Amino acid sequence: MGPSEDHTRPDGTDDLTVEALGNISEALEAVEIARGHLYTFHRLSGTADFTLGKGVRQLREAGHSDLADRFERELVGRNVLEGRWTFQIVEEYDDGYYTLFKSLEKIARDALVEGRRHLYEAELKEGRRTHGRDGHEARPGS
Structure with missing residues (x-):
């Protein structure tokens, strides 16, 4: 038994695609x-x-109030980038670049190969596995 239909290129799909x-x-x-x-x-x-x-x-408790005050004033709770704590950086990345990348990748798969994923890897597996040998099955349960 070979790979599932989900991991087989649709008819007419060329190698370069x-x-x-x-x-x-x-x-x-x-x-x-x-x-x-x-x-x-x-x-x-x-x-x-x-x-x-x-x-x-602990600095404050040890009697180093001036130094503790400076750390507290200048560094504790400081933005890591202008106007941003890290959660804001993560949100901007997720909502912008990451979301667009995932969306365009899915659009390309849907348009070109009926949404099928990992076709390139599935074909690599078919070419490298030893057909008929335990541990080299095309998919679970085969």
């Missing part, structure tokens, strides 16, 4: 990773600010 959509999909995967790193940046920046706050309280 499948390759192009594969590259667009690969680019989207990189964007997904970048988005994950952006969320990591968001989480780490928030953690740093709260940990900084704890350190500033």
Whole structure:
């Protein structure tokens, strides 16, 4: 048994189209990773600010009020970019670049290959797997 219909190119679809959509999909995967790193940046920046706050309280308790005041005034709760905390950066990225990228990638798949995903990878799998061998099935349950 071969790949499911969802992972087989529609009749008349040429190699270059499948390759192009594969590259667009690969680019989207990189964007997904970048988005994950952006969320990591968001989480780490928030953690740093709260940990900084704890350190500033400890400075104050240790009698270093002037230095604690300066940290509190200049750094605790400060914007990481002009006018923005990290949640605002994440929202702008998600609502702009990320949403547009996902939308255009889906539009291309819908227009060119009936919405099918990962055709390039599915064809790579077909070419690399050992047909009829355990662990090399085309899909689950085959």
